[in-house]
Amino acid sequence: IPLDAPARQAGGVLRSPRAVNPKVSQTVSDAVMAGLEMDYRKRPQSVEDFLSLLEAKKKPAVTVSTPEVALPGFEFGKKIREDFIISVYEVRKAGKSYHLITFKPPLDWKTKKLLLEIVGKLERIDHPNLVSLIDVYQQVDNVFLIYEEVSGMSLRERFKLLAPLNPSIAVDTAIAIGEALSALHKAGLAHGDLHPGNVVVTPGAHIKVLNAGILIPFQDYIKQGNLNFLMMRAPYAAPEIARGFPQSPQTDIYSLGVILFEALTGWLPFEGQDPMAIAVKQNKEPPLSPGKINPKIPRALEGVVLKALQKDLDKRYSTIKEVLTDLEEIKYALHYGYSLNWSPLDPKR
Structure with a gap:
């Protein structure tokens, strides 16, 4: 030396x-x-982290040439959409169509390691309301995800056309999303980016939840996003996120509460000119009462929404199973005409 x-x-x-x-x-x-x-x-930060960088790849590496992406055996179609973090392409292989997600920011080793841990759990989940992850490819500074092809109308588009929805349809939609979240939470994952743009209603009226977990490694990077990107997500983000808390099953429950609120009223519980204004309202003001906006909402269903939107984590639903239990009871009562003059916020419930 x-x-x-x-x-x-x-x-x-x-x-x-x-x-x-x-x-x-x-x-x-x-x-x-x-x-x-x-x-x-x-x-x-550890020997294990260092060794993981040296390990041989389990999947074949691929190369990227901007703007085209080259994958062995895949034929590329059009770019479906692009935002601050991901690009989505139509691809075909062996006569079947898929969707490919690539990440725009070059991945440092820590971000890539966390992303691959999440993807490893996603590969083991098989649920009809979650878009299936088919395969994973990687290169030094990027990861490429092959998903089943899903067509249909996003919940965001559906709300613009049809909200407020009939309470029975809104409950069915929330249950379908909740069941997808339940599968994620059982696998030790949070969705982390749940909003109506990430939920698709297929031509057969089936609910599919997209992009589960994959933006969690980019939380710090997301804060640098452009205004449109942030405004699409801010109304659905739990108030504790603005205070530096990580994504969790309870933040997903809050996001589901906002989606259900919007489905029933056509409004958002908190609105503002920018993400900061929305975050301030989320942390300091009570949400609008869904029943005052739409008197057709049963008291029990309004209570589910308001409990999901609680700022205090001890007062919010602690698990998605609790949410689904109340929603299933409401669905049954709506079908058979039973009383819904109760609320999960009632002291004796």
């Missing part, structure tokens, strides 16, 4: 192994550079 090594470590520029020896793979070179990071906060 040269005698001036400490000085060079403190102020010099470190060359990557690949720059010195082109035979070194990019994966190994990146792992070594991460381990030699001067800022300890950016360095792998």
Whole structure:
């Protein structure tokens, strides 16, 4: 080791192994550079983290050429949509159509590691109300997700055309979304980005929930999003998110409460000119009463909405199972004409 090594470590520029020896793979070179990071906060935090960077990929690596994405055996169609973080493409393989999601920000090792952990859990979930994750490909700074193709109208579009919905239809919609959330929560995941744009109603009137869990690793990056991106999500984000709390099953329950509120009234419980104004209202003001906007809403159903929207986590539903239990009871009562003059907020409930 040269005698001036400490000085060079403190102020010099470190060359990557690949720059010195082109035979070194990019994966190994990146792992070594991460381990030699001067800022300890950016360095792998454990031996396991470092070794995970060196492990051989279980899936074939792919390359990206902007704006085209090359995947072995896939034929690319049109770009379906694009936002601040993801791009979605139509792709075909062996005569079948799929949707491909790619991530726009280059993934650092920590973000990629968390994303792959989430994706690993998603691959093991099979639920009719969740869009199925078919396959995963990765490269050094990106991950590519192949999903089943889903067509239909987003809940956002449906609300614009039809809200307020009949209470029975609104309850059925909330139950379908809740069952998808239940599958996620049982797998140890939160959705983390639940809003009407991420729920599709198929031509057969079946509910499909999209993009479960995949934006959770990007929470800090999301704050830098453009106004349209943030305004689409702010009304559905739980108030504790603005206070720095992580996404959780209870934040999903809050988001479901907002969706049900909108389905029943055509309104949002909190509105504002920008995300900050909405967050302030969410944390300081009580929500509008759904029953005052739409008197046709049964008292029990209004109570479910208001309990899901509680700011105090101890007063909000603690599990999606509790929400589904109340919604199923309301569905049964609506079908058979039983009384709904009760509320989950009643002291004796």
